[in-house]
Amino acid sequence: MISFGPVPSRRLGKSLGVNNITANKICSYSCVYCQVGLTHKFSAERQEFYSPDVIYKEVQAHLSKLTSDEQPDYLTFVANGEPTLDIRLGESISRLKEFQIPVAVITNASMLSDVQVRESLCLADWVSVKIDAGDELHWKKINRPFKQITFQNYLSGLKQFSTEFTGKLVTETMLVKDVNDKVEDLENTVKLVNMVMPSVAYISIPTRPPAVKTVLAADNEIINYAYQLFTENGLKTELILGFEGTDTGFTGNAAEDIINMCSVHPIREDTMQEILRKDNADNTLLDTLVFNNYILKLNYNSKNFYLRNFRR
Numbered sequence: 001m002i003s004f005g006p007v008p009s010r011r012l013g014k015s016l017g018v019n020n021i022t023a024n025k026i027c028s029y030s031c032v033y034c035q036v037g038l039t040h041k042f043s044a045e046r047q048e049f050y051s052p053d054v055i056y057k058e059v060q061a062h063l064s065k066l067t068s069d070e071q072p073d074y075l076t077f078v079a080n081g082e083p084t085l086d087i088r089l090g091e092s093i094s095r096l097k098e099f100q101i102p103v104a105v106i107t108n109a110s111m112l113s114d115v116q117v118r119e120s121l122c123l124a125d126w127v128s129v130k131i132d133a134g135d136e137l138h139w140k141k142i143n144r145p146f147k148q149i150t151f152q153n154y155l156s157g158l159k160q161f162s163t164e165f166t167g168k169l170v171t172e173t174m175l176v177k178d179v180n181d182k183v184e185d186l187e188n189t190v191k192l193v194n195m196v197m198p199s200v201a202y203i204s205i206p207t208r209p210p211a212v213k214t215v216l217a218a219d220n221e222i223i224n225y226a227y228q229l230f231t232e233n234g235l236k237t238e239l240i241l242g243f244e245g246t247d248t249g250f251t252g253n254a255a256e257d258i259i260n261m262c263s264v265h266p267i268r269e270d271t272m273q274e275i276l277r278k279d280n281a282d283n284t285l286l287d288t289l290v291f292n293n294y295i296l297k298l299n300y301n302s303k304n305f306y307l308r309n310f311r312r
């Protein structure tokens with residue numbers, strides 16, 4: 001199946017997935033946390049998979065079955081592997097844009113030193129690039145790239161693409177316990193993310209069964225630290241911790257509002273008090289949410305923050 005969904009996505013609203021890589025997973029990485037499993041077919045060679053016409057017709061048929069309420073906000077290339085390995089990706093993006101729906105691509109960014117890959121991605125409206133590490137050692141440790149891909153090429157491709165792309169560029173950083181979560185690792189990562197100047201830097205953790213069974217999500221304190229570090233470096237940062245917080249403000253249901261907001265970013269104590277006041281609630285509700293492990297109270301730089309408890 002080429003198209004699937006739409007699935008709800010905090011980043012993209014209603015997103016209709018487009019899998020442009022046929023059959024088994026083909027990727028230039030074998031990330032330790034990959035939810036598709038280990039990479040058995042490594043590649044850094046672009047090749048033809050589906051023709052753009054086949055992709056177009058499948059998406060067209062899919063869209064025609066959806067009600068007007070179900071129509072997607074984005075058509076998103078999120079492949080069974082790395083979507084930029086598809087040599088006809090650019091043509092497929094152009095065809096899909098005929099539906100007048102914005103097109104998104106989620107890429108591992110390993111192929112960006114190839115000018116044709118960059119040209120293809122520049123046709124999209126929204127691109128997410130993976131930045132899990134800012135130094136070669138940790139990049140190899142977490143992403144386990146195909147031998148033909150060098151860290152230097154990855155860096156230069158990222159830099160070049162960030163200057164050429166005029167759509168919305170975001171980054172995604174996965175935090176894995178004891179792999180890329182030390183303070184100095186995060187300092188290197190934030191430098192690289194900053195070089196790309198994303199609209200939003202997303203921080204996530206593995207929440208589905210990973211390719212390497214021993215992989216664990218980074219600790220809550222580290223997630224909070226990473227968020228603060230990214231923010232202090234001027235990055236608009238959001239968390240994706242396995243549930244889709246909405247960050248939409250006040251719905252009248254104070255408990256739901258607090259949980260939603262804490263899912264997107266840690267909330268500082270003074271801001272939390274403001275939220276409680278606006279929602280006509282008080283510290284009893286806050287204490288109950290902490291006591292029942294919906295949210296955690298963490299200290300950073302002598303200030304209290306509240307964060308959604310992803311382990312609950």
Ligand code: SF4
Pocket residue numbers: 027028029030031033034035036039080081082108
């Ligand atoms: S880049 Fe994506 S598909 Fe490829 S191994 Fe990593 S997580 Fe899996």
